[in-house]
Amino acid sequence: MKKWKTLSSELVFNNKWFRIAKDKVRLPNGKIIDDYFSWKAKEVVWIVPVTTDKKLLLVKQYKHGVGEITIEYPGAIKEDSETPKECAIRELFEETGYTAGKVVYIGEYFESPTKSSCRGHLFVAIDCVKTGNQYLDETEDIEVLKANLNSVLEMIKNKEMKFTGSIAGTFLATKYLK
């Protein structure tokens, strides 16, 4: 099985927050597609925080993409100037006021591979303790929840946690909860 070959690529929408590309591509069977549109997304970072007493930290906030109040783990768009791990440490503190004893890299995942280039870097933050207050910008209003694994599994079952990145993160982090 072979990849498509990108013959040319043009940003047809491009500002600070969103970039859409129109690619001309050649398929392995020779067919040419003149206009394959996709979102050239920035990398994101997701953190599953586990406290010293083996509880998970969650953030409850309004997300305008879906227009709903969601429960997820902390996450952010990675700044160009930082590594994924630096972003994880920064964002965990900003959103929750907690600092981790150790930050473990789980891996890189895709949130929407057909139409978005987005890579999400998943970390588990172990031995988290509260070291300060949240540091939010003026558009953010985040409630921090602390729950054991069984409660989070209930949230998933009850559709209170609906973000696939957080659901996958829960299962990938379970070994750090024992």
Added chain:
Amino acid sequence: MKKWKTLSSELVFNNKWFRIAKDKVRLPNGKIIDDYFSWKAKEVVWIVPVTTDKKLLLVKQYKHGVGEITIEYPGAIKEDSETPKECAIRELFEETGYTAGKVVYIGEYFESPTKSSCRGHLFVAIDCVKTGNQYLDETEDIEVLKANLNSVLEMIKNKEMKFTGSIAGTFLATKYLK
């Protein structure tokens, strides 16, 4: 905790394949944001297919969004004219040539709630049997894989399966594999 109020919304990029909106919104604290950009995505459907001998069916294909060959469960953008369940049944057959004895709705999930409106409807297709050949369009080249749960968990561990929707789907479907 309150939602943001959308004061006005304009499609700043709009074609058959992609729609980007610029919203003017009022936050609960009174602050106005003039330009919140988000992807007005179509609903998608993900199917976790389980065969009569309790194997999972996977599809291996090139995804141009991420530029990689991926292993996922079957999935598709839902057509306006069909229900999520109709889409699941159609897409399962088209991508794999299998038909389910029963299709169970697991629920609605978000793939990227901050910047995308996308809702993904997750189904488990039980008692799948091969009833025909794949029915692919000329841009599709899909290899069907059949694996038991332990092999899929290995694929997740080895980063062969990197789509969070499929990883979450694997864990949410496990009770149908016993």
